[in-house]
Amino acid sequence: xxxxxxxxxxxxxxxRAYLSLMRIDRPIGTLLLLWPTYWGLWLAAQGTPPFSLFLxxxxxxxxxxxxxxxxxxxxxxxFDRQVARTQDRPLASGVLRGRDALVLFVLLCxxxxxxxxxxxxxxxxxxxxxVAISVAYPLFKRFTHLPQAFLGLAFSFGIPMAFAAVRGEIxxxxxxxxxxxxxxVIAYDTAYAMADRPDDLRAGIRSTAILFGRYDRLxxxxxxxxxxxxxxxxxxQQGLSWPYWFSLLGALAFFVxxxxxxxxxxxxxxxxxxxxxxxxxxxxxxxxxxxPMHVS
Numbered sequence: 001x002x003x004x005x006x007x008x009x010x011x012x013x014x015x016r017a018y019l020s021l022m023r024i025d026r027p028i029g030t031l032l033l034l035w036p037t038y039w040g041l042w043l044a045a046q047g048t049p050p051f052s053l054f055l056x057x058x059x060x061x062x063x064x065x066x067x068x069x070x071x072x073x074x075x076x077x078x079f080d081r082q083v084a085r086t087q088d089r090p091l092a093s094g095v096l097r098g099r100d101a102l103v104l105f106v107l108l109c110x111x112x113x114x115x116x117x118x119x120x121x122x123x124x125x126x127x128x129x130x131v132a133i134s135v136a137y138p139l140f141k142r143f144t145h146l147p148q149a150f151l152g153l154a155f156s157f158g159i160p161m162a163f164a165a166v167r168g169e170i171x172x173x174x175x176x177x178x179x180x181x182x183x184x185v186i187a188y189d190t191a192y193a194m195a196d197r198p199d200d201l202r203a204g205i206r207s208t209a210i211l212f213g214r215y216d217r218l219x220x221x222x223x224x225x226x227x228x229x230x231x232x233x234x235x236x237q238q239g240l241s242w243p244y245w246f247s248l249l250g251a252l253a254f255f256v257x258x259x260x261x262x263x264x265x266x267x268x269x270x271x272x273x274x275x276x277x278x279x280x281x282x283x284x285x286x287x288x289x290x291x292p293m294h295v296s
Contacts, residue, residue, distance in 0.1 A: 013095060014095065017095040017096050018090070018096070018100075018104060020090055021069065021070050021073060021089070021090045021091070021104065022066035022070060022108070023065070023069045024066075029068075029069065030061065030062050030065045031277045031281075032188070032276060033064075033065050034062075034158075034280075035277075035280025035284050036177070036181040036184075036280065037061055037159065037162055038284050039159070039283065039284060039287055040158060040161075040162030040163055040177060041053060041054065041057060041162045041165075041166065042287050042291055043163075043177065043234075043291075044162055044163040044165075044174070045166050046292070047292040047293060048288075048292075048293050049166060052118070053119075053165055056115050056165075057158065057161075057165070061158060063109075063111050063112040064109075066108050067105050067131075067134060068154065070105045070108065071105050071138065073090070073101060074091060074101040075138035077092050077098065079203050079205055082199065082203040083196055083199040083200065083203060083205075084199055085195065085199070109131060112127070113127070119164075119165045122164040122168060123161050123164045126157065126160055126161045126164055127161065129157070130154070130161070133150070133154045133157065136150070137150050137151055141205050141206050143206070145206040145207060145210060145211035146208060147208075148185070148189040148190055148193065148207065149186055151185055151186075151189055152181070152184075152185035152186045152189075156178040156179075156181040156182045156185065157178075159174055160174045173234065173237075173238075176230055176233070176234055177230075179230055180230035181227070183227040183230070184223070184224070184227040186208060187219075187220045187223035187227070188273050190216060190220055190223075191209075191220060191258070191272045191273045192273040193210070194216055194266075195267075195270045196209075197209045197210060216262070217259060217262050220259070220262065221255070224255040228248055228251060228252060228255075231248055232245075235248070235290075240286075240287070240291070242290075243286045243289035243290050244286040244287060244289070246286060247282050247286025247287075248283070248286065250282045250286075251279045251283055254275065254276075254278060254279050254282070255279070258272040258276075261275075
């Protein structure tokens with residue numbers, strides 16, 4: 001295990017540590033945030049959204065995901081030292097200090113806030129809620145076995161924000177899409193937590209992987225089916241064409257494959273988690289191909 005007390009890092013080492021703190025080297029979290037946000041943008045616009053909105057939400061999602069990682073590591077720095085996978089993170093290892101993380105978190109939030117004047121005012125109110133959720137999420141694993149449920153809320157908030165930006169309101173469609181995505185997030189983050197379960201038990205960290213226990217694979221399968229059922233209902237209600245339905249079939253095949261990876265091996269559980277990027281992309285392709293393309 002890395003020692004918390006280290007010699008003073010060089011400027012180059014600190015720069016790399018800041019990038020690592022923001023997970024620049026691990027974009028999977030940003031991608032898993034972007035896909036449902038894109039789903040929301042395309043459904044809200046009933047086709048290709050304005051490029052300006054696409055760009056703003058892409059940049060904003062990256063900034064807020066980075067901010068979420070920073071504040072998560074700030075609160076979890078003591079826990080991270082006890083988990084093999086996270087013990088070398090910048091705060092856990094001592095390369096960066098807690099106040100370094102707080103300054104970076106505020107800076108990232110301010111950069112994201114600079115995008116809000118270009119959006120509908122309703123988005124700004126939703127953004128405040130999103131920041132509050134990002135700050136609160138790391139604390140949930142201390143007193144509940146359902147932090148993944150709270151993460152499902154955090155990773156789905158781009159959907160109502162996308163609808164608010166496009167339409168100036170949040171229709172029922174947005175909440176249904178948010179529910180589908182939340183079920184998916186709980187499923188794939190449970191797989192992620194399965195990889196850390198032995199260390200989490202020793203450190204006293206709570207998770208749905210621990211809560212579900214030997215029924216973890218069944219719970220993940222049920223959550224995946226809930227996601228697909230809601231997305232199927234949305235497709236039927238919106239009158240989406242065959243590419244969308246084909247993408248849902250593809251997602252089902254991907255979920256079956258992921259189940260084969262959840263056999264108790266840590267590395268295979270992480271592979272199952274990472275594989276969800278392809279599901280998000282596949283469903284996005286189905287939506288784009290089923291909706292009209294607007295040229296602005």
